Amino acid sequence: MTNFLARYWKTLAAASASIGSSYLFRHCNESQDNHRVLSVLTLQAAQPERRNVKTWMTKHRYLEDENDEKDDEDEKTDRDRLESNDENVGNLREKRFREFGSVEYNGEIYMTPVDFLESLISDQPQPRIGRRHLTDETVCAMLSKTPTRQRGSNRFFRNLGEAGLISFWEYLFLCVILIKPASQIQIAFKMFDTDCDQLVGKHEFLVISKIITQKRLTSQKRSKHSSSKSKSTINTSSYYNLDRTEPADTSLLVHLFGKNGRDTLTYEDFKRFTENFQQEILEIEFNQFSHGFKAICDLDFTEMILRYTDLPDEIKRVIFRKVKQTTDGSNRITLDEFKRFSGFLKHLEDFNIAMRFHQLSNKPISQAEFQRAVKISVGFELDPHIIGLIFRIFDIDNDQHLSYDEFMGVMKDRLARGFRTRDLEKSTLSKFDQFKLCLREHGKQNTSA
Structure with a gap:
């Protein structure tokens, strides 16, 4: 209990220091209206620290409960494995995803929408203590807040805040469509439309996910055999959940294909989502420098x-x-x-x-x-x-x-x-x-x- 309190107060001290020094607010003037607060995509410096202090306390409450000692050991094993894996990732995109990804679910690392937006405009993630472990109930509650495609807007990611999940392959997908013109967006849609019926279903959308997963697995296996100095290797079959026929639902999947996954995308739907996304990122980046002006x-x-x-x-x-x-x-x-x-x-x-x-x-x-x-x-x-x-x-x-x-x-x-x-x-x-x-x-x- 003493160690718990010591680590807790140490966390609060680090949070206070970060809040005072965050460069996101280096030009902020308290006299500006609420738009200036929103202009930094809700990346208020205090939020990640408050979030992680609260998460850390919640995650470690079971230290006082002797009946949960086994769960504690299992969680520590998973955390050590993932942190060890962080050091063995060679791909720059994957390294960045793991640096900014602040949550874990079923043994996989995910970004929240705030993490994702932060990764696009910041060099380093906000300070945090470990990753937040999510339960099935928490994830269900998150996904229930995801708006339907008909209610999509150029504030989709900002409105979700921390109540959402973004997988690694979705992170790659979003980074790609962020910089593509309309002509190439149409090509991307046709690539997803494997049966050429002018509609993209969830199973078609996830084909790219399986390709990326297999590519990462091959890359990691090659890295495992070529690196004799590494003492720990990545458990790729566990990390990518290859035994699972379909990835876990995420905010993007629920938004595009509905809660039951049965909705389909037309090109106009896909184009509208892409345009809203590109516009949202541009506004965020512009507001980071304009501070509401x-x-x-x-x-x-x-x-x-x-x-x-x-x-x-x-x-x-x-x-x-x-x-x-x-x-x-x-x-x-x-x-x-x-x-x-x-x-x-x-x-x-x-x-x-x-x-x-x-x-x-x-x-x-x-x-x-x-x-x-x-x-x-x-x-x-x-x-x-x-x-x-x-x-x-x-x-x-x-x-x-x-x-x-x-x-x-x-x-x-x-x-x-x-x-x-x-x-x-x-x-x-x-x-x-x-x-x-x-x-x-x-x-x-x-x-x-």
């Missing part, structure tokens, strides 16, 4: 572009300094303009094709040519101020022309949110490395001046 400044937009790149901090500081020195503060970027820019990014490959034809002439890229390529590839124009800001970021020589390859590298990082696989090692010094070197030299010149 209707527009963001040039520095905020620059940070949003560079946040997923591997540029060193010193180079980012050079870029921020340059943007700050060339900004008069009169122009700001609204949510609609940010959405249009994000829509442009989803067509980045089409834009790249259009620009490559221009580059064949060996002429430098001007803002007019850039805007023309945007119009050709996506069918609309970007705000001239945004294009000017892009050129200020990537015009290293200050000659009013864009360093195109470097721009594309950073934009692909932005689109993939830091999970893009690179093939830059083929050259001794890639153009992206030259870009970073040029920026570093530019920073030295500014410092010496």
